[in-house]
Every structure is written in structure tokens, then in C-alpha cells.
Amino acid sequence: MTQTTNPTPVANTAARSQAIPQIAFDWYDQYAHGRIDRRTFMNRLMSLSAGGVALGTLTAALMPNYAEAEQVSFNDPDIKATYTTFPSPQGHGVGQGYLVVPTNLDGQAPVVLVIHENRGLNPYIEDVARRLAKAGFIAFAPDALYPVGGYPGNDDKGRSLQSSLDSAKMEADFMAAAEFLKNHELSTGKLGAVGFCYGGYVVNMLAARMPGQLNAGVPFYGTPAAEDIRDQVQAPLMLQFAGLDNRVNATWPDYEATLKANGVDYTAHIYPETNHGFHNDSTARYDEAAAELAWERTLAFFNTHLA
Known part of the structure; x- marks a missing residue:
């Protein structure tokens, strides 16, 4: 079955975003993805400040506040969270990730790889x-920054560290993490993957490069895998897009044509x-209604394909 759904528009329920002009979000996207540097970004925000929007209001809204991103506490009695390493011979040798297991687990359970953005394993992804x-x-969130000391506690530093790593080795690390998780002693062998931004790209990449191992993928606003491998995708996909995300959305028509042609x-x-x-509830980009709907659909999708 193939379909494209356009839900009824949902209002951004985060009051802090109401005074932020859309152009500021567009600039932040350029900054967060390395298209402009921090100085250029801040200078552009200052131009809005001169127009009546306080610079402090802009930066506080656009920059992540991870204290606001915890929906499930790390000491919640229903889960057990630990950090564990895994072998990655084709990547950086050894990787590490955040493994979270339900405490009421009776036997085995389906597993889901959780893939972070372009700044390492931050608190939002752990949540x-x-x-x-x-x-x-059973969820496992690898940290691509483990070979360089792990997520540094700061997104700017994390973004810089991730951009310094060899992209092919990073992708190999995520594939090794997927194999580790799928073959974990508590795994039923059914593997899902969900990722955000860069992580969305990685989900699409895994679907193309591990077609016989990935059972379901949910990329949030992620670009497709390289054109020469995307026709290898076999696993069911649920793709989540932001309506104002022109950069990523421009890649969708060609990718959709490939998926349709191959009967995915x-x-x-x-x-x-x-x-x-x-979906990231640590910044003013967060849209509660859309995020909750997207997450509800994600869980239903995994329940359908990983059961």
C-alpha cells in the first residue's frame, strides 16, 4: 500500500514560538546544518532584534533547552537504562549506545534503533x-561521537565533532549497532529504526544497505539514501515530513518515485x-499536536510491523 497523507493543519502549541518570525527558523535550520556559521546566524538574529524582537527571546527559543525535553525519567520504574558498547569492525572499531529495556519484559521483545541528529546522542534522543x-x-540509541569522547553536553561542540568524523565509518557504526541490536539476546529478531534529521537519513540508508535485516523504518524529516542504492529499499517505511521544511521536502518526489517503482x-x-x-520538544520548533500525532503513528507502525 502506498499513500501520502496531508493532515489538517495543526497549530504550534508552544507559546514561546508565537513571537518568532518564520525567517528565524529558516536561519536556524541553515545554521544547524552547517550552511551558515554561528556569527552569520547571530548577526541575522540581531537584525530581527533591531526590528523589535528581543535577541534573548530569539536565542532562548531557538537554542535547545534539554530540561524541557524529558517526558520519561531515566529512573522511571518501568524501564532500565544502561550504556553498552558494541563491535564495529568496519567503522571505528567499537561503538557505544544507550540501551533501554522495559522492566516488565517477559522473555523477548521487538527492538528499535534510535538515531540522533547531526550533533551526537543528546538528552532529547535518550528520552x-x-x-x-x-x-x-527494547530501544538502543548509538552515539556517533563515542570515538571522540561522546556527546560533549553542548550541541555546537557536538555538531562540530560529528562533522569532523569520517561519514563512511559513522554509517558503518550505525549498521553495526543495528546488527548488535537485532541479534541481542532479548530481541525477537524484529528490528525497527527511527531517526531525526541526520538520523532520518540514516534510517533511509539502513533501509537501502540492510534490506534483509530492517523490518520497519520511520525517518523524521530525513533525506534519502544515495541515489545509487535507494532502489534496494525493501522494508516498510513511514516517512514524517514538516510542511515548512523546503530543504528536505525537495528531495521527496524523486525518492517517492523510486519507492513506487519498486513496490515498497x-x-x-x-x-x-x-x-x-x-518533534524535538527542547526548542520552539516543537509543535505539540503534530509531534504527538506523529509519535502515535510511529508506535502504531512499529506495533504492526514488528509484532
Whole structure:
């Protein structure tokens, strides 16, 4: 089955975003993805400040506040979270990730790989892993920055570190993490993957490069795998897009054409009037209504394909 769904537009329920002009979100996206440097970004925000929007208001809204991103506490009695390493002979040799297991697990459970953005394993992604464990899945969130000391506690530094790593080795690390998780002693052997931004790209990459191992993938606002391998995708996909994310959305028509041509079971949801990163509840890009709907659909998708 293939379909593209355009839900009824949802209002951004984060009051802090109401005074932020859309152009500021667009600039932040350029900055977060390395298209402009921090100085250029701040200078552009200052131009809005001169127009009446306080610079402090802009930076506080756009920069992540991870204290606001915890929906499931790390000491929640329903889960057990630990850091564990895994072998990655084709990558950086050894990787590490955040493994979260339901405490009421009776036997084995389906597993879901959780893939971070372009700045390492930050608290928001760890919380996403805990949310999955609360829903009954075993979740594992690798940190691409482990070879250089791990997520540094700061997104700017994390982004710089991740951009310094060899991209082929990083991808090999994520494939090794997927194999580790799928073959974990508590795994049923059914593997899902969910990723955000860069992580969304990685989900698409895994679907293309591990077609016989990935059972379901949910990329949030992620670009497709390289054109020469994307026709290898076989696993069911649920693709989540932000309506205002012109950069990523421009890549979708060609990718959709490939999926259709190859008979891949996919569903694409586009959430109108939302920005790239709308699921991340640590910044003003967060759209509560869209994020909750997208997450509800994600869990239902995994329950269908990983059961």
C-alpha cells in the first residue's frame, strides 16, 4: 500500500514560538546544518532584534533547552537504562549506545534503533529511547561521537565533532549497532529504526544497505539514501515530513518515485505549518499536536510491523 497523507493543519502549541518570525527558523535550520556559521546566524538574529524582537527571546527559543525535553525519567520504574558498547569492525572499531529495556519484559521483545541528529546522542534522543521502552520495545540509541569522547553536553561542540568524523565509518557504526541490536539476546529478531534529521537519513540508508535485516523504518524529516542504492529499499517505511521544511521536502518526489517503482510499502505524512525538528520538544520548533500525532503513528507502525 502506498499513500501520502496531508493532515489538517495543526497549530504550534508552544507559546514561546508565537513571537518568532518564520525567517528565524529558516536561519536556524541553515545554521544547524552547517550552511551558515554561528556569527552569520547571530548577526541575522540581531537584525530581527533591531526590528523589535528581543535577541534573548530569539536565542532562548531557538537554542535547545534539554530540561524541557524529558517526558520519561531515566529512573522511571518501568524501564532500565544502561550504556553498552558494541563491535564495529568496519567503522571505528567499537561503538557505544544507550540501551533501554522495559522492566516488565517477559522473555523477548521487538527492538528499535534510535538515531540522533547531526550533533551526537543528546538528552532529547535518550528520552525518545525511553519513550519507546515505556511502549514495550527494547530501544538502543548509538552515539556517533563515542570515538571522540561522546556527546560533549553542548550541541555546537557536538555538531562540530560529528562533522569532523569520517561519514563512511559513522554509517558503518550505525549498521553495526543495528546488527548488535537485532541479534541481542532479548530481541525477537524484529528490528525497527527511527531517526531525526541526520538520523532520518540514516534510517533511509539502513533501509537501502540492510534490506534483509530492517523490518520497519520511520525517518523524521530525513533525506534519502544515495541515489545509487535507494532502489534496494525493501522494508516498510513511514516517512514524517514538516510542511515548512523546503530543504528536505525537495528531495521527496524523486525518492517517492523510486519507492513506487519498486513496490515498497510506504506511507508519507506531511504536517502543514511545522518546521524541521517539530518533534524535538527542547526548542520552539516543537509543535505539540503534530509531534504527538506523529509519535502515535510511529508506535502504531512499529506495533504492526514488528509484532
